[in-house]
Amino acid sequence: MIVTATPDLVLDVLDAADPVTQRAAAAKLDALKSSDADFAATMDAEVGKARTATADQAAKAAETQSTAVNGAPVQVIKAPASGEVYRKFEAFILQTFVETMLPKESEQVFGKGTAGGVWKSMLAEQLGNQLAKGKGIGIAKQLAAANPAAANITGKAGS
Known part of the structure; x- marks a missing residue:
C-alpha cells in the first residue's frame, strides 16, 4: 500500500473541518475555478477584499476600544532594558x-x-x-x- 503524505494530510484536515465551513470554502473555490478570470487578477481582488475587511475591523476596534482577539493587528513591543x-x-x-x-x-x-x-x-x-x-x-x-x-x-x- 502506498501512502502519499500530502493528500492524506489535506484530506484529514478537510475531514476534521466544520461541514458548513467546508462547503462554503468548496463553493468559493468552485466559483473561482469556473470563472475565466486571470488567476493573478482574482488573487489581487481577493487581497483587496481582505485588506478592506481588515481595515474595517481595525476601525471598529478603534471606535469601541475593545480587546477582542480579532482586533487591530498592531502590538507595542517594549525595547529591552539597557544592557x-x-x-x-x-x-x-x-x-x-x-x-x-x-x-x-x-x-x-x-x-x-x-x-x-x-x-x-x-x-x-x-x-x-x-x-x-x-x-x-x-x-x-x-x-x-x-x-x-x-x-x-x-x-x-x-x-
Missing part, C-alpha cells in the same frame, strides 16, 4: 561553555538519548543565565562599553 541584550548574549556564551564542561557520560543523571540531551541543555541554559545575572565573565560589560550609542537607540518593531 539586557548584552547580558543575554553573555548568558548564551556561558551556556555553551557550561554545556561543554558537563560530563559526557551522564546517562544516570540526565537520562538516555534525546531526552537526556534536552535535560542537559536545559541545565546548561539555566546555569548560564544565573552566571550572567551575577557578575558574569565581563562580556556584557565590554560590549556595552564598546557600543554606548546602542543603549540609547529605540526603534520600532518591523522597521
